[in-house]
Amino acid sequence: MSQDKIDLSFGRGQLTVTLPEGCLPTIVRKAVLPKLADGAGAIRAALDAPIASPSLRDLAKGQRSACILICDITRPVPNALFLRPMIEIMLAAGIPLANITVLVATGLHRPNEGAELEELVGDRWVLDHVRVENHFARDDAAHLDLGNTATRGTPIGIDRRFAEADLRIATGLVEPHFMAGWSGGRKVVAPGVAHHTTIRTFHSARFMEDPLAVQCNLVGNPLHEEQLEIIRRLGDVYALNTVIDEERDLVHVTFGEIIASHLAAVDFISGVTRIAVPRRFKTVVTSSAGYPLDKTYYQTIKGMVTPLDILAPGGTLIIASQCSEGFGSPEFREAQDRLAELGPDRFLATLTAKSLAEIDEWQTEMQLKATRLGLVELYTTGLTDEERRITCVTISADILASITASIARHGDPHVAFIPEGPYVVPVYVPTAGDIAA
Structure with a gap:
């Protein structure tokens, strides 16, 4: 040009x-980031050598069920690269295929269905062999009530399919978010698969007007702090975090304990995303x-x-x-x-x-x-x-x-x-x- x-x-x-x-x-x-020459290989390496957790293979051993969260259609996450490898590792570890769910973390957005769901998942094998479902935040019976956060009293309602799974993994894209600081990680859980009262509390003026609830900031960010408390209330949760470039190609991936692996991805991307002017x-x-x-x-x-x-x-x-x-x-x-x-x-x-x-x-x-x-x-x-x-x-x-x-x-x-x-x-x-x- x-x-x-x-x-x-x-x-x-x-x-x-x-x-x-x-x-x-x-x-x-x-800043221009080098593309990963072998994205699939990078995914496998991350799953085998995670951050602050055992490998996915070890995590899956002895478990009877698993739920994998994916972002909805509003985010260009390279799901086709990692969903099948993750599921195949779970199968090899003994988790029955019928007990693995891929759950679209819609938050309060509309469901992704039909051709849009095919585009989102990006892998015909996954759609043909695994249960892929949407989260519905307004379905009261579909959520587990975990009480309220101790700090700000946010009601905690999480989709039962995720909260009650033996192995829980969130996947997503780490990018600036104008309120939560950074997307991905804990945000895929809440608000991603949270009850509407949890989400609507996050979206209240108490959070929206807080000067620390801004892009690229996690320190003192009230929304981030509530999300961390919700994760800790849930117990063991893991995450696969991706970073992409302008052409939507993979440049970085982390896997492991959800908070630690997300922060590692944030550390990688923050210096090239926040541009001094x-x-x-x-x-x-x-x-x-x-x-x-x-x-x-x-x-x-x-x-x-x-x-x-x-x-x-x-x-x-x-x-x-x-x-x-x-x-x-x-x-x-x-x-x-x-x-x-x-x-x-x-x-x-x-x-x-x-x-x-x-x-x-x-x-x-x-x-x-x-x-x-x-x-x-x-x-x-x-x-x-x-x-x-x-x-x-x-x-x-x-x-x-x-x-x-x-x-x-x-x-x-x-x-x-x-x-x-x-x-x-x-x-x-x-x-x-x-x-x-």
Whole structure:
């Protein structure tokens, strides 16, 4: 791509943006990580030489049942690389095939079924031989009640299929998360297979408005601390954690005790994901990371929040998201309707007294963090006119025109571009001699 054009992740491909004349771009990307030449071999090595636990082979010996959690379709986890090898090790150790369950950790998202489930699992053998099921957070009878956390009183309800299995393994992708610090590990368990009251407590304003509940931060993060307490309440849980690059290829994998193996993956990726930027910008252009994260407007909000540290107050954040599947859940649509009706201040006031958030209204609350700081413009090809209205952000008909107008409005040609969206976390780190925006 020439220097006068920049590709943003968009749907299953790229959106090419031509730079306005006089634009001075700063492109914010993760450091390039070497791809694993033998991903399958790396998986096997991790399973044989785990972190803070016996090998999977030893863990499976003498067990009668196993449950493997996988992330839902919103995360591009390379499940096809590791599910069958893990299951075959369990079988060789004596766990009956009928007693192995692969459970999709949907949280409060919709189930993944049909062709979408085939894409998610990525291995026909697994689908043909193993029970693959979805978690349903609103099915009360499907959850085991483990009481409440001692620290903040969060109700602990976990899917029985996972909580009661002899061998429990969470699998996932370690990437920045704008509230839990980092995805993967303990987050695949809670909220991944948690009861709706657990999830809605996590999504209440008590957690959402905490200044430490932000991307790439685990220290003092109240959500992370609650997740750790839930894991300890459950007992022995293990995790396989993956890290991928912009092309969705595997660059790192860890396996072992869920907390220790997750932290090892975080240590690996944090230095290349958090990118120091020596100034703030009055114009920031980003994406929703392309497919599958930009399937809905609901997920798009992650891309609005992640770059806020480098957006100058009063600046313009322009985000490109295909929204190929539309808006999101009916509950999220209702929250956005209320935002459009009440306005941001009155909407936020309705949240602060709740101990349980309404389903999916937390994402609307997160959007307010972006719109409080500056102007948000959305370029999309996938929403109806009514859906565009209730986004409550400015709609861009032409991303080049939006960039040009922002430069003129702010009188500043410097523009930050974040092609991979929320998979990259830019952090404002001023240095001597730099000009702050």
